[in-house]
Amino acid sequence: MTTFATYVITLLCLLLPTMGYCYDLVSEVKDGEGALVENAVITATPLSGEIKKPEKNLTAEIDQIDKTFVDFVTPIMVGTTLVFPNSDKIRHQVYSFSEAKKFEIPLYPPGQGRATPVTFDKPGVVVLGCNIHDWMKAYVYVVETPFFAKTGKNGKATIKDIPPGQYKIEVWHPYIKKSSATVKQPVNIGKESDMKVDFVIDVKKALTVRRAPGSIGGGVYP
Numbered sequence: 001m002t003t004f005a006t007y008v009i010t011l012l013c014l015l016l017p018t019m020g021y022c023y024d025l026v027s028e029v030k031d032g033e034g035a036l037v038e039n040a041v042i043t044a045t046p047l048s049g050e051i052k053k054p055e056k057n058l059t060a061e062i063d064q065i066d067k068t069f070v071d072f073v074t075p076i077m078v079g080t081t082l083v084f085p086n087s088d089k090i091r092h093q094v095y096s097f098s099e100a101k102k103f104e105i106p107l108y109p110p111g112q113g114r115a116t117p118v119t120f121d122k123p124g125v126v127v128l129g130c131n132i133h134d135w136m137k138a139y140v141y142v143v144e145t146p147f148f149a150k151t152g153k154n155g156k157a158t159i160k161d162i163p164p165g166q167y168k169i170e171v172w173h174p175y176i177k178k179s180s181a182t183v184k185q186p187v188n189i190g191k192e193s194d195m196k197v198d199f200v201i202d203v204k205k206a207l208t209v210r211r212a213p214g215s216i217g218g219g220v221y222p
């Protein structure tokens with residue numbers, strides 16, 4: 001497809017999302033034993049390599065509730081700025097030693113806007129921690145495409161409004177084993193039989209507790 005055609009279709013997707021110019025891709029992720037996998041991230045990347053830069057500044061947030069990062073997994077596009085509200089009554093300190101983004105937010109009090117926002121300018125996996133509460137852990141997955149979605153408890157994710165064309169569909173999970181088959185391509189967005197792409201992945205069982213002592217929640221996979 002020519003650049004111009006892609007541009008026109010993308011424009012139509014934005015203006016007329018209900019008129020069928022763009023498509024929703026549904027994915028279901030299971031592990032080798034058939035259990036549904038939550039917190040897997042599905043990405044769709046155009047094989048043409050043409051990715052339109054977002055026109056507005058992208059923002060997202062990771063809150064801290066009951067001494068737990070919420071959400072545990074946050075997929076964002078490169079260039080997104082994350083804010084870190086603190087909904088607890090105590091102070092937190094957020095840091096990352098990951099190659100894709102190293103930073104440290106000094107100890108900050110409860111409330112909104114008390115921590116300096118952080119912009120993620122490189123793709124990759126960023127692991128967050130809190131210096132005060134050792135079990136606090138979260139993952140930011142920085143991707144190069146605007147088309148991504150995260151699986152819920154039902155193991156399903158829907159990427160909305162993808163312009164038609166050939167794509168590479170990938171899955172990632174914080175505990176995925178390298179041996180897993182994680183890429184399917186080419187997938188023809190717009191072709192009905194290609195609009196559901198499922199994955200079976202090998203996931204390491206969570207060995208560490210990531211919740212505050214005494215709180216409920218969790219499961220086999222975080």
Ligand SMILES: [Cu+2]
Pocket residue numbers: 067091092093130131132133136
């Ligand atoms: Cu903390």
